[in-house]
Amino acid sequence: MNGAEACLSTLVNAGVSVCFTNPGTTEMGFVAAFDKLAGMRPVLTLFEGVAAGAADGYARMVGRPAATLLHLGPGFANGLANFHNARRAQVPMINLVGDHATYHRQFDAPLNSEIELLACNVSGWVRSSASAAELPVDTADAVAAACAPPGQLATLIIPAEATWSAAAPVNAPVLPVAEQPSREAVDAAATALQSGRAGLLLAGDALLADNLKVAGAIAQQTGARLYCETFARRLERGAGRVPVARLPYFPEAVAGELADLEHLILVGARRPVSFFAYPDQASDLVPSACQVWELASEAHDLSIALAWLADTVAADPTRVAAGTPDPPGAPRGALTPETLAAAVSLVLPEGAIVSDEANTGGLAGFPLTVAAAPHDWLFLTGGSIGQGLPVATGAAVACPDRKVLALQADGGGAYTVQALWTQARENLDVTTVIYANRQYRILGVEYQRLTDQSPGPRAMDLIDIDRPTLDWVAIAGGFGVPAVRSDTAEDFQRQLANALAEPGPRLIEAVL
Amino acid sequence: MNGAEACLSTLVNAGVSVCFTNPGTTEMGFVAAFDKLAGMRPVLTLFEGVAAGAADGYARMVGRPAATLLHLGPGFANGLANFHNARRAQVPMINLVGDHATYHRQFDAPLNSEIELLACNVSGWVRSSASAAELPVDTADAVAAACAPPGQLATLIIPAEATWSAAAPVNAPVLPVAEQPSREAVDAAATALQSGRAGLLLAGDALLADNLKVAGAIAQQTGARLYCETFARRLERGAGRVPVARLPYFPEAVAGELADLEHLILVGARRPVSFFAYPDQASDLVPSACQVWELASEAHDLSIALAWLADTVAADPTRVAAGTPDPPGAPRGALTPETLAAAVSLVLPEGAIVSDEANTGGLAGFPLTVAAAPHDWLFLTGGSIGQGLPVATGAAVACPDRKVLALQADGGGAYTVQALWTQARENLDVTTVIYANRQYRILGVEYQRLTDQSPGPRAMDLIDIDRPTLDWVAIAGGFGVPAVRSDTAEDFQRQLANALAEPGPRLIEAVL
Numbered sequence A, B: 001m002n003g004a005e006a007c008l009s010t011l012v013n014a015g016v017s018v019c020f021t022n023p024g025t026t027e028m029g030f031v032a033a034f035d036k037l038a039g040m041r042p043v044l045t046l047f048e049g050v051a052a053g054a055a056d057g058y059a060r061m062v063g064r065p066a067a068t069l070l071h072l073g074p075g076f077a078n079g080l081a082n083f084h085n086a087r088r089a090q091v092p093m094i095n096l097v098g099d100h101a102t103y104h105r106q107f108d109a110p111l112n113s114e115i116e117l118l119a120c121n122v123s124g125w126v127r128s129s130a131s132a133a134e135l136p137v138d139t140a141d142a143v144a145a146a147c148a149p150p151g152q153l154a155t156l157i158i159p160a161e162a163t164w165s166a167a168a169p170v171n172a173p174v175l176p177v178a179e180q181p182s183r184e185a186v187d188a189a190a191t192a193l194q195s196g197r198a199g200l201l202l203a204g205d206a207l208l209a210d211n212l213k214v215a216g217a218i219a220q221q222t223g224a225r226l227y228c229e230t231f232a233r234r235l236e237r238g239a240g241r242v243p244v245a246r247l248p249y250f251p252e253a254v255a256g257e258l259a260d261l262e263h264l265i266l267v268g269a270r271r272p273v274s275f276f277a278y279p280d281q282a283s284d285l286v287p288s289a290c291q292v293w294e295l296a297s298e299a300h301d302l303s304i305a306l307a308w309l310a311d312t313v314a315a316d317p318t319r320v321a322a323g324t325p326d327p328p329g330a331p332r333g334a335l336t337p338e339t340l341a342a343a344v345s346l347v348l349p350e351g352a353i354v355s356d357e358a359n360t361g362g363l364a365g366f367p368l369t370v371a372a373a374p375h376d377w378l379f380l381t382g383g384s385i386g387q388g389l390p391v392a393t394g395a396a397v398a399c400p401d402r403k404v405l406a407l408q409a410d411g412g413g414a415y416t417v418q419a420l421w422t423q424a425r426e427n428l429d430v431t432t433v434i435y436a437n438r439q440y441r442i443l444g445v446e447y448q449r450l451t452d453q454s455p456g457p458r459a460m461d462l463i464d465i466d467r468p469t470l471d472w473v474a475i476a477g478g479f480g481v482p483a484v485r486s487d488t489a490e491d492f493q494r495q496l497a498n499a500l501a502e503p504g505p506r507l508i509e510a511v512l
Helices: A003-013 A025-036 A048-062 A072-089 A102-107 A115-119 A135-146 A160-164 A183-193 A209-222 A251-258 A302-312 A337-347 A360-369 A388-398 A410-415 A419-425 A441-451 A472-478 A489-501 B003-013 B025-036 B048-062 B072-089 B102-107 B115-119 B135-146 B160-164 B183-193 B209-222 B251-258 B302-312 B337-347 B360-369 B388-398 B419-425 B441-451 B472-478 B489-501
Strands: A018-021 A041-044 A067-071 A093-099 A125-128 A153-159 A198-202 A225-228 A235-237 A263-267 A291-296 A352-357 A375-379 A404-409 A430-436 A483-486 A506-511 B018-021 B041-044 B067-071 B093-099 B125-128 B153-159 B198-202 B225-228 B235-237 B263-267 B291-296 B352-357 B375-378 B404-409 B430-436 B483-486 B506-511
Touching: A003 A025, A003 A135, A003 A160, A018 A025, A018 A048, A018 A388, A025 A067, A025 A093, A025 A160, A025 B441, A041 A419, A048 A067, A048 A072, A048 A093, A048 A375, A048 A388, A048 A419, A067 A072, A072 A093, A072 A115, A072 A153, A072 B072, A093 A115, A093 A135, A093 A160, A102 A160, A115 A125, A115 A153, A125 A135, A135 A153, A153 A160, A183 A263, A183 A291, A183 A302, A198 A209, A209 A225, A209 A302, A263 A302, A291 A302, A337 A360, A337 A430, A337 A489, A352 A360, A352 A388, A360 A404, A360 A441, A388 A404, A388 A410, A388 A419, A388 A430, A404 A410, A410 A430, A419 A430, A430 A472, A430 A489, A441 B025, A472 A483, A472 A506, A472 B472, A483 A489, A489 A506, B003 B025, B003 B135, B003 B160, B018 B025, B018 B048, B018 B388, B025 B067, B025 B093, B025 B160, B041 B419, B048 B067, B048 B072, B048 B093, B048 B375, B048 B388, B048 B419, B067 B072, B072 B093, B072 B115, B072 B153, B093 B115, B093 B135, B093 B160, B102 B160, B115 B125, B115 B153, B125 B135, B135 B153, B153 B160, B183 B263, B183 B291, B183 B302, B198 B209, B209 B225, B209 B302, B263 B302, B291 B302, B337 B360, B337 B430, B337 B489, B352 B360, B352 B388, B360 B404, B360 B441, B388 B404, B388 B419, B388 B430, B419 B430, B430 B472, B430 B489, B472 B483, B472 B506, B483 B489, B489 B506
Parallel strands: A018 A041, A018 A067, A067 A093, A093 A153, A125 A153, A198 A225, A198 A263, A263 A291, A352 A375, A352 A404, A404 A430, A430 A506, A483 A506, B018 B041, B018 B067, B067 B093, B093 B153, B125 B153, B198 B225, B198 B263, B263 B291, B352 B375, B352 B404, B404 B430, B430 B506, B483 B506
Antiparallel strands: A235 A375, B235 B375
């Protein structure tokens, strides 16, 4: 067995069974190894940004890492923006990066670069394997590092000769488990909850349905409000589940939402800050009179933290009132973010996974889908656009029995449009809705906020993307995904229901 | 005037007049500034990899830097692979990267990252501006740094508040000039040339027509052979120009080509090394009996170096025999890399610029276009695929009076396909030919080289990209570029002539 085979074998031993990739010459040993190892499924992408986002979406849904396999520094670089998003999502992921043979690096051939320097930007763990003999142990270490709670990117750089030479796989590593929270933190949070207007800000696994039920019982017992971060990793929501209020995007709206709180309790979440700085606005969004308490950090076991807190305040999760919001009426007339969201709410099948990079269109529509059948909602965690279609792709690989709906702004969709091809190739059950407003609308909003004026013609030229109009039906068809265009609410609802009823990928260009 | 306006104004003072961009909120001050400054042309791209490659193509053709304007670390990261290629092309380029306000960075908002750590991977010069007052001087320093011979990437990180606050532009910086070579190096090269079988390996500006004429005179006088690097920045070639032999791609072929040389003289070039390492093959490709001499390094003035050398060996550039190779016959039958190249050779208009990322298809076809009308040939300098369409885009912005032909492999074309949209938006005279062999053919070749076997089914699944077939006519149309498909040599020649005769972008999917 050579190093590449031993590396993949070690991954399989550790339960890693999917590898999103675009390999090159330095990864040729891996390409050959895939043929010999039944337990590892390679999934080809036409661009590494797709592989990076797909590994993120996969991990969000199964809680275990996928691998990526990438071609030297530039291959890693092409995935970097979605690695950034994945780092913010705190998912486990293992990146295998082929490098030149160690003895070849000194010659600084054209593809040579300092891969470690790139990798450390987004990885919690980076190592360059010294030889084939050490590669399997390094691989097992990478898995353990990736799975350190709450999850992080582990990047293993593999010189070419380590893939050629002889090696033997090793057993699965012992995976680290999340720490318990401190009793003092639980008691402090309980005291805070009982002494004034309080809010719980939830993140990570605290947003899964079972944990939300516990949080809901705490809220019911104490009157606390439940919030989730604006861009969470994964939120289980919909009819019958405990709802949480999503923090708004703009800083003045967050500050307004939190204005009357006396206590803010962080449950795996960070202290809320503004997404961007603005002249004459604070970055820290906690009201000055509000005290902040950390029940548990992102590295703690949030299930235990919430259970202990419920116990301390005598809340009973078995008696929490489920959310029963009214569904929206059937949408009529023009297609807008709101009518589009109403249609989604009405036709979303139970167990669906929503990958949301609708951005400006999505912020308005999000609250309108709270009464939909129970589903998972995945957000744009790191703010770098081009995540939505890849995350949807990975989620569909992870959960072949569930429908995936990608709500995708057109600007961000153009970033990693190659994801559609992998969806077609793997016949993934993804329906993509392109929010075709034909502009970077957020830029127009931000221009107005900064200058208090409307953009002039050259500025508008950097905001509008309607010259030429992107024909998403043609583009999707070109990448192998059947597509339709829709511009009324009634038609959109019908088209969306049709697309979700069919197996395999579909795309709807929703003209807003 | 605010910092953003003063920064752009300083660039205009220094002769920088084009900015390839995809801006975001931290760059909003620049978006507003474009409206106020007539001298700076912003060119919007749908993905930063296009902006990076376009700035490269622009600089290759005019020898002056373009600017890019990018959105924080992830925006820079999306350009990184093509920045890598541009670094290898040794072009001048100025990257403006918006960052969070300095006081906002401590809060580690979702888009926060260590931009300097990213930028240093590809930049010869990196600075983070401390304030609006310092931004114009930093900008002038960036221009001077970018123009340090032979050219490099200068990256200026600009915190948001430096764009808002008051500032004043500064005058154009004094640009550094290339050093003269040493007389000793010239004499040593002359002696070598006259003492045995010698070759000149040319790179950088040595490959421009006037310098090639001098090199041709030296070769005529001394019997030396003329070589160019496999992946050069820009080669002026075609009928009437002095031809050079391009070094082959695979190491054994390079070694074979150089086998009988006694002296290899580097003219701005590096010692030839293998692109990749292979088991049991040397990385250094200079024959053991061959002595290597450096006439001039990449930072030297190569015109002077060649002129002095010509003078020393009594070569007369005014009497050099021009290349008069026979043009190929009109191609017939199946479309292959060779028949495609013959068609290109016959219809390429004088003054055309060829952006070549045809990869396996291009290596075979390249020699067949040597008799075409005089033209420029731009290569994939850093080996990271996805450069060809962006470089063509930037070259067309640089040279609006010349035709640009992009010879693009399908695999690499899918990487930065968004370039087509910018070509349509700016009505650029680019004709793209997609080499649709529907596989990463180089991977099949490399698989065979490594394993001495044919790929098995799972390996083939990482080499073939024909499931589903990319429909380039649909994709190009979706991005606004009219396209046709062609699968015979005769039809292709006609379609190519038609496309080149029309103004504006066109695409031909050449089914190989």
